[in-house]
Amino acid sequence: MAEQDIDAIIRVRDVTVQFGTTRVLDGLDLDVKRGEILGFVGPSGAGKSVLTRTIIGLVPKVSGRIEVFGVDLDAASSSQRRAVERRWGILFQQGALFSSLTVRQNIQFPAREYLRVSQRLLDEIMVAKLVMVGLKPEVADRYPSELSGGMIKRVALARALALDPELVFLDEPTSGLDPIGAGDFDELVRTLQRTLGLTVFMVTHDLDSLYTACDRIAVLGNGKIIAAGSIADMKASQHPWLQQYFNGKRARAVVA
Numbered sequence: 001m002a003e004q005d006i007d008a009i010i011r012v013r014d015v016t017v018q019f020g021t022t023r024v025l026d027g028l029d030l031d032v033k034r035g036e037i038l039g040f041v042g043p044s045g046a047g048k049s050v051l052t053r054t055i056i057g058l059v060p061k062v063s064g065r066i067e068v069f070g071v072d073l074d075a076a077s078s079s080q081r082r083a084v085e086r087r088w089g090i091l092f093q094q095g096a097l098f099s100s101l102t103v104r105q106n107i108q109f110p111a112r113e114y115l116r117v118s119q120r121l122l123d124e125i126m127v128a129k130l131v132m133v134g135l136k137p138e139v140a141d142r143y144p145s146e147l148s149g150g151m152i153k154r155v156a157l158a159r160a161l162a163l164d165p166e167l168v169f170l171d172e173p174t175s176g177l178d179p180i181g182a183g184d185f186d187e188l189v190r191t192l193q194r195t196l197g198l199t200v201f202m203v204t205h206d207l208d209s210l211y212t213a214c215d216r217i218a219v220l221g222n223g224k225i226i227a228a229g230s231i232a233d234m235k236a237s238q239h240p241w242l243q244q245y246f247n248g249k250r251a252r253a254v255v256a
């Protein structure tokens with residue numbers, strides 16, 4: 001086995017997904033390496049969320065193979081699958097929090113599902129995670145409707161971190177935040193990734209996030225990865241979508 005394969009926390013091979021006759025992913029290959037923040041971009045509707053949901057097993061694939069932590073999730077037993085799920089955390093784009101649950105209940109949700117521990121320990125874990133994402137323990141008994149957009153994202157991140165994951169999926173984590181809030185969130189993700197040694201798979205449209213938070217970028221187009229590499233690689237690409245995205249007006253605003 002090649003060394004880069006050993007370091008791939010997520011390995012996607014020849015994956016095809018379609019809905020009815022519409023093929024969204026078409027023989028897609030992608031590696032996410034241990035300890036990196038991979039920014040996953042592409043045109044709206046290209047299938048970024050579909051790939052994320054396919055990796056975590058929420059969308060069935062027509063063909064192909066996906067390994068997470070070296071485990072082929074199709075071949076895994078339910079207990080092996082649960083063991084893998086226990087090692088990842090997810091921040092979904094929509095419905096980031098359960099609106100009928102308090103912050104405390106939201107953050108404790110995964111722990112209740114996967115751990116058999118006392119309420120006291122659950123509360124300790126919850127407070128530790130709130131502090132980790134820069135929130136005060138006092139927000140624990142508020143409902144999502146009583147929080148700002150930035151606080152909701154932070155609570156959702158705290159919930160994603162509840163089980164001390166090694167891998168985190170973030171689906172457009174900065175969408176809906178103002179540029180300062182988004183910048184703060186990027187910095188938080190970067191800091192947590194460094195201190196906790198996380199591997200992060202981040203779907204984003206946010207050019208600032210790609211510049212400041214991501215180690216590597218993969219671009220989805222026509223159901224496949226059309227480019228993967230550094231910002232410099234993206235800017236040097238002759239692909240029309242990459243040219244427009246990384247060298248267009250908005251890109252210049254970011255680097256100016």
Ligand SMILES: Nc1ncnc2c1ncn2[C@@H]1O[C@H](COP(=O)(O)OP(=O)(O)OP(=O)(O)O)[C@@H](O)[C@H]1O
Binds near residue numbers: 019024042046048050
């Ligand atoms: N459950 C589903 N049933 C049918 N079609 C679906 C389903 N989920 C996604 N699609 C279709 O798959 C395509 C890719 O959707 P997806 O949400 O992954 O795009 P995306 O790249 O994440 O877009 P955006 O950047 O706008 O969030 C879209 O055409 C979408 O309508």
